[in-house]
Amino acid sequence: MSSETAKKPKKKTPRRHGPAERPGPEGGKRAENRRRRLRAIERAGLELFLERGVESVTIDEIVGGAGIAKGSFYRYFRDKEDLVEAIMAPVAEGVTAALAKAEQVLDEATTEAQQRAAYFELAVALAQAFIANPDPVKLYLQEGRGPAVGARRPLRQLADRVMEQTVKLTRIAREHGLLRPFPARVSALAVIGATEQLTFRVLSGEDLGDLSKVPGDLISLVMDGLRP
Amino acid sequence: MSSETAKKPKKKTPRRHGPAERPGPEGGKRAENRRRRLRAIERAGLELFLERGVESVTIDEIVGGAGIAKGSFYRYFRDKEDLVEAIMAPVAEGVTAALAKAEQVLDEATTEAQQRAAYFELAVALAQAFIANPDPVKLYLQEGRGPAVGARRPLRQLADRVMEQTVKLTRIAREHGLLRPFPARVSALAVIGATEQLTFRVLSGEDLGDLSKVPGDLISLVMDGLRP
DNA sequence: GAAAACCGTGACTATTTAGTCAGCATATTC
DNA sequence: GAATATGCTGACTAAATAGTCACGGTTTTC
Structure with a gap:
């Protein structure tokens, strides 16, 4: 925010989609949960996108459809574009x-x-x-x-x-x-x-x-x- | 409202697009202004829709592009769908x-x-x-x-x-x-x-x-x- | 099994947005 | 040109939305 030229959402994109930076664990329970959640989000997003169009669907609807909390979405994806890319x-x-x-x-x-x-x-x-x-x-x-x-x-x-x-x-x-x-x-x-x-x-x-x-x-x- | 039983914005659509119900005047100055404004809105809307997609464009952006007040948009069109139809x-x-x-x-x-x-x-x-x-x-x-x-x-x-x-x-x-x-x-x-x-x-x-x-x-x- | 790392939650903030409306401006009528 | 009808404006409201974060629960590590 130091330099002006205020772009709204700017293009800061250090990291991209994925469960998170997949810290470290193993092939155990955490990885399993991660996969399940990831799939749930992708599945819910895809269904809504097809039904109503990508731009009209909100993050709240996606998390509602996936049965997770909003904060979790942002642990897995940076934003909606990121989710589309993953899908x-x-x-x-x-x-x-x-x-x-x-x-x-x-x-x-x-x-x-x-x-x-x-x-x-x-x-x-x-x-x-x-x-x-x-x-x-x-x-x-x-x-x-x-x-x-x-x-x-x-x-x-x-x-x-x-x-x-x-x-x-x-x-x-x-x-x-x-x-x-x-x-x-x-x-x-x-x-x-x-x-x-x-x-x-x-x-x-x-x-x-x-x-x-x-x-x-x-x-x-x-x-x-x-x-x- | 666990699922969705009620329609959100309902489908009430008594009248449709057009300058208004075009009350009464003649082929004079008012009709002229009306046409100019109508074209300005359609032109601005079309340009924005092509650039950014129909669903992402807001009414505020359209009126900004057309150089008119927000209230005027609603005198000419019921909503964005109505504008698309007119275009x-x-x-x-x-x-x-x-x-x-x-x-x-x-x-x-x-x-x-x-x-x-x-x-x-x-x-x-x-x-x-x-x-x-x-x-x-x-x-x-x-x-x-x-x-x-x-x-x-x-x-x-x-x-x-x-x-x-x-x-x-x-x-x-x-x-x-x-x-x-x-x-x-x-x-x-x-x-x-x-x-x-x-x-x-x-x-x-x-x-x-x-x-x-x-x-x-x-x-x-x-x-x-x-x-x- | 205790400590540490990780993760999910949902309330919260700051914005954005659709749509309204009272009041001023402009056009039309007579 | 005065009276009236019509139109434009933009501030305002209520609702929706993206994104954050402190907290408590879960998994892993040792």
């Missing part, structure tokens, strides 16, 4: 890793079969990440286009990372002659957009018929188009 | 009308040429609505997947209407043999998703190369796919 961490890591892996494999691939296999692997890895974390994925789809300020920042940042990585992959695929020569950004965004919209509506309970057919239909649609 | 009205009407018109024309079309013309007209009408209201469209794309509660309700409702109408059109097109036989909802959502994502990123200032080529590329991509 998204598994998805963010899974998706980022899958995209990075695909890029690396593609760079080293020499045959078209290898290339196709890389894309197939990518699709499988993404599908696994989605299926393992449907609610966080829905939150991402629901709020991921918001401005990168406040509690939604982690969501928007993930969306931007996904876009950039996908553009890279698209560029590689195009250079390998696997795609028609549209600008890579255009192809990538169209594919992301179609995939995300379909995923969002499925996760919203929209009736899309036989769900097991959707992924195949999407790929067929994207690769060969809608024209009969 | 989106031109787009909502344009899009809804275009989709309804296309449905009607398609129902009466007898030749394939007429059908194709109807889709072309639709594309033109939608493009016009987008170009005439880029900021509201961006707001819709940014927040339109949020839950249909609070100030974002009008945005989500518009998104749902767009989806339903597009599904209808897709179904008609498919029955006319213009599309491959994917489930109509799947095709429709894929097209909407690709279109909206591309539009959102264009409006976010993303570099997509020659912008005049994007619509054509999108159509080509959707109709004939990415495969070379």
Whole structure:
């Protein structure tokens, strides 16, 4: 508070989310309680975020839903943004890793079969990440286009990372002659957009018929188009 | 109030947005002031919503941005949701009308040429609505997947209407043999998703190369796919 | 099992916020 | 241009909210 230029909440962020600085104990009772509480907070937060939107949910509601005291929230998370980041961490890591892996494999691939296999692997890895974390994925789809300020920042940042990585992959695929020569950004965004919209509506309970057919239909649609 | 039995702010909504019930005057100075103020509020609100998200913006910030007193806001709008609805009205009407018109024309079309013309007209009408209201469209794309509660309700409702109408059109097109036989909802959502994502990123200032080529590329991509 | 480290609690403070309204200002009417 | 209708203002209230912290309970350590 010495220097002026009064920013309200400033960006002081020495440490980030996590149970606390996880002082020292062992793999015993404390660690167990910690895990339980952490999960309770994440679970309650996620449920409320999906129902009412990240920005409208208050810390009081979250602690109420988790059945803990308010002070405990602040032992585990710095603020709401921190909680969102924690909720998204598994998805963010899974998706980022899958995209990075695909890029690396593609760079080293020499045959078209290898290339196709890389894309197939990518699709499988993404599908696994989605299926393992449907609610966080829905939150991402629901709020991921918001401005990168406040509690939604982690969501928007993930969306931007996904876009950039996908553009890279698209560029590689195009250079390998696997795609028609549209600008890579255009192809990538169209594919992301179609995939995300379909995923969002499925996760919203929209009736899309036989769900097991959707992924195949999407790929067929994207690769060969809608024209009969 | 252990759980939630009563509605917090209730849904009392006797009248809706507008300058007021526009008492009586004429086409003179008062009406002029009214219009100016209305536009100032909408402009300030829209700018803040895009920058920081609908739910995070306060009424005080809006009146500050518009340069008016707080009481005046409430003369023109019931609350923030009401303002959002007003901001989106031109787009909502344009899009809804275009989709309804296309449905009607398609129902009466007898030749394939007429059908194709109807889709072309639709594309033109939608493009016009987008170009005439880029900021509201961006707001819709940014927040339109949020839950249909609070100030974002009008945005989500518009998104749902767009989806339903597009599904209808897709179904008609498919029955006319213009599309491959994917489930109509799947095709429709894929097209909407690709279109909206591309539009959102264009409006976010993303570099997509020659912008005049994007619509054509999108159509080509959707109709004939990415495969070379 | 006693001391020490750690943790959870919820009342509390300082802010922020939505919404109101009495009084002054401006436009319209005659 | 006086009388009246309408509109704008901003201080005010009540409610909500983020974040803190002293205290008492729990777990670990020795």
